[in-house]
Amino acid sequence: MIFSQVLAWLADSAHWRGPGGVPVRVVEHLYYTVVTVLVAAGIAVPLGLVVGHTGRGGVVLVGLANAMRALPTLGLLTFLFLLLRSQGTSTLLALIVLAVPPVLAGSYAGVQSVERDVVDAARGMGLTSAQRLWQVELPGALPLLLGGVRSATLQVVATTTVAAYIGLGGLGRLLLDGLRSGDYPQMVAGALLTALLALLLDLLLAGLARLVVPTGVRLSAAGAGESSRRRGRGPGSEGVGL
Amino acid sequence: MTPMVDDIGRYLSSPSNREKVFELLGEHVVLAVLPLLIGLVAAVPLGWAAQRVRWLRAPVLGSASVLYTVPSLALFVIMPSILGTRILDGANVVVALALYTVALLLRPVVDALDALPGHVVAAATAMGYRPARRFVAVELPMAVPVLAASVRVASASNISLVSVGAFIGIGGLGQLFTEGFQTRYLAPIVIGILLTLLLALAMDLLLVGLRRAATPWARAGLRAGARA
Numbered sequence: 001m002i003f004s005q006v007l008a009w010l011a012d013s014a015h016w017r018g019p020g021g022v023p024v025r026v027v028e029h030l031y032y033t034v035v036t037v038l039v040a041a042g043i044a045v046p047l048g049l050v051v052g053h054t055g056r057g058g059v060v061l062v063g064l065a066n067a068m069r070a071l072p073t074l075g076l077l078t079f080l081f082l083l084l085r086s087q088g089t090s091t092l093l094a095l096i097v098l099a100v101p102p103v104l105a106g107s108y109a110g111v112q113s114v115e116r117d118v119v120d121a122a123r124g125m126g127l128t129s130a131q132r133l134w135q136v137e138l139p140g141a142l143p144l145l146l147g148g149v150r151s152a153t154l155q156v157v158a159t160t161t162v163a164a165y166i167g168l169g170g171l172g173r174l175l176l177d178g179l180r181s182g183d184y185p186q187m188v189a190g191a192l193l194t195a196l197l198a199l200l201l202d203l204l205l206a207g208l209a210r211l212v213v214p215t216g217v218r219l220s221a222a223g224a225g226e227s228s229r230r231r232g233r234g235p236g237s238e239g240v241g242l
Numbered sequence: 243m244t245p246m247v248d249d250i251g252r253y254l255s256s257p258s259n260r261e262k263v264f265e266l267l268g269e270h271v272v273l274a275v276l277p278l279l280i281g282l283v284a285a286v287p288l289g290w291a292a293q294r295v296r297w298l299r300a301p302v303l304g305s306a307s308v309l310y311t312v313p314s315l316a317l318f319v320i321m322p323s324i325l326g327t328r329i330l331d332g333a334n335v336v337v338a339l340a341l342y343t344v345a346l347l348l349r350p351v352v353d354a355l356d357a358l359p360g361h362v363v364a365a366a367t368a369m370g371y372r373p374a375r376r377f378v379a380v381e382l383p384m385a386v387p388v389l390a391a392s393v394r395v396a397s398a399s400n401i402s403l404v405s406v407g408a409f410i411g412i413g414g415l416g417q418l419f420t421e422g423f424q425t426r427y428l429a430p431i432v433i434g435i436l437l438t439l440l441l442a443l444a445m446d447l448l449l450v451g452l453r454r455a456a457t458p459w460a461r462a463g464l465r466a467g468a469r470a
Contacts, residue, residue, distance in 0.1 A: 002323040070398050070442035072405040074416055075435040078423040082431070158313030162406070166423070175315055179329075179409065188323060191316030198311040 005185040006192065015189075020173070022193065028169035029197060032160045036092060037153050040099035045145065048104045052111025052141070053133045061108060065101040073098050073159050081166045091163045098159055099152040106148015110141025139214050146209040153205060157198040161190075171197070246432065253429035263418070263430075267437055269332075270414025273407065274400040274441070277336050281343020282393060288344065289351025290377060303352065306345040314338065314403045318410050335407040342403070343396045350392035354385035387460065390453035394446055401442045405434070415441075 009015060016022050051061050073094050080090035114137050122136045164172030174190025177183070210218075253259055292302040312320075321327065321334035358381055366380040405416025413420070418434030421427075454461065 066398070067439070070402055070439050072402045072416065072419070072435060072438045074405050074408060074413075075419045075431055075438065078419045079428065079431045079435065082422070082426060082428050154311055158315070159406075161313060161315045162409075165409070165420075172315070175319060176409065179319075184323075184329070187319045191313070191319045194316045195312040198313060199308065202311050 002184070002188065006188045009185040009189045010192075015186075022174075025169060025171050025173055026193070026197065029157070029160055029171045029194070032091060032095065032163060032168075032170060033153065033156050033201070036095040036099050036156050036160075037149065039092070040096050040152060040156075041103050041149060043096070044100045044103035044148075045107045048107030048145075049111055049133060049138065049141065052108045053129070053137055058108065058112075061104065065104045068097060068101045071097060074162050074165070077162055077166060087163075087166050087168050091160075091166065091168055095156050095159060095163075099156050102152040102155065103145075103148045106151070107141060107145045110144035110148075111137045113144055114140035140217055142213045142217060143209070146205065146212065150202060150205045150209070153201055154198055157194065157201060161194060246428065249427075249429040250433060253427075253433065259430075263433060263437070266415050266417055266434075267441070269412075270401070270404055270416075270438070270441065273332065273335050273339070273404045273412070273414050274397070274445070277339035277343050278393070278397055278400055280336070280340040281347060281396065284340070285344045285347035285351055286382065289348050290355065292348065293352045293355040299352070303349055306348040309341060310345040314342070314406050315409060317341065318407055330411045332412050334410070335404065335412050339400050339403060343400065346396045346399065347389070347392050350388055351385065354388035355381060357388065358384055383456065386453060386456050390449060390456075394449050397445045397449060398442050401438060401445065405438065 018024075048061070051057050076097060077090060077094040080093050081087065084090050084093075118140065119132060119136060122132045127135065160170050161172030161175055163170050164176045171190050171194045174193070175187050178185075178187035178190060254263070288302060292299045317338040318334050319329075321338050322329050322331070325333060325337060327333050362384065363376070363381065366376045371380065404414045405419060407413035408416030408420045411417075415434040415438050418430040422429070422431035422434070
């Protein structure tokens with residue numbers, strides 16, 4: 001019964017037009033998500049790669065990432081908003097704090113997952129430290145690194161809904177406005193659209209991973225038996241390297 | 243920093259505020275721990291079945307992955323239409339978080355069972371253990387180290403997700419965030435963040451302790467220098 005009401009809500013063309021329409025909300029949602037993930041990756045990937053490469057500060061890094069994970073985003077968001085009084089900045093900062101730990105853990109664990117023998121062989125062939133990182137460790141780290149990016153993207157898509165709480169747009173508007181006005185079908189429609197967006201982005205990133213990960217790395221990961229379980233796909237990837 | 247500390251002190255000097263904070267902390271613990279237990283109890287037999295029955299594996303693990311992509315607030319909101327509960331019902335949060343816990347733990351359960359050394363399972367079989375008893379007495383205990391790592395992740399994730407429930411009125415310490423936002427007052431927000439972090443830390447230490455207690459052989463191995 002409720003689902004027919006939700007379908008009716010989704011089928012109503014009035015909900016798809018204008019500044020508060022579904023397409024606008026989806027674009028807003030995507031905008032926050034993409035900016036957040038890009039900035040978080042810009043911070044976390046180099047940091048994770050370098051720490052994994054030098055092997056120094058790994059314990060501190062993993063501990064820091066774990067502590068950051070426990071930070072409640074809603075708390076951080078309201079805290080930053082009252083402090084900075086800017087909806088956009090506080091939302092992006094809070095979401096970046098959410099997205100950094102999985103990417104950091106993924107890129108660090110990715111470098112760590114590259115077999116020591118391979119890195120030693122590269123050293124023996126005369127590759128400099130930077131060349132080893134760029135040509136050997138980075139490609140080898142890609143499966144876990146991208147797993148971290150996927151996991152971060154999922155969490156950001158899900159959590160961007162809280163942006164609506166401090167007055168921004170995105171699909172969270174449907175949820176919160178529906179909650180305030182008691183429009184349950186609208187809430188469920190917003191929830192379904194968010195889930196759908198998350199699923200689509202996840203498929204997109206999975207496809208991207210297939211394109212980017214070198215065939216050799218994929219083959220060795222698939223053929224390695226024991227170690228292939230550490231590749232970190234799906235929900236289990238959260239715990240990789242922690 | 244000092245005005246912040248003063249603010250917190252002033253907020254907590256009111257007995258009604260203190261009482262509220264304690265109540266919310268208790269609610270937070272229940273809303274985070276109950277789903278963790280339910281999820282663990284559900285994930286173990288499900289993972290066992292998925293590991294033993296080949297054709298179950300892909301659909302079970304696949305649906306766990308899909309479930310994990312559903313945003314928490316969305317799941318909280320959809321729950322009433324599935325469970326028939328009211329929107330402002332704690333059961334929505336508990337069931338939703340239990341589902342996440344199952345989704346998070348299923349793959350590790352399967353992986354951990356996959357990774358059991360075959361000779362140990364064979365030895366147990368040769369000693370006359372039937373599959374069900376072998377699972378409880380041999381396979382499950384040996385899977386604890388891998389499983390414990392994922393339970394810690396699930397615990398941290400649950401504790402932080404509970405506060406999202408504040409949107410639908412059941413969010414434990416999350417209610418301090420909405421209160422602080424509505425009254426434009428930082429003190430309850432900071433108290434909520436600190437208590438959430440402390441709670442996550444305490445749960446993590448507890449889980450590490452439980453894992454150590456459940457795997458005495460791991461320490462015996464360490465002492466003998468078998469594994470660094």
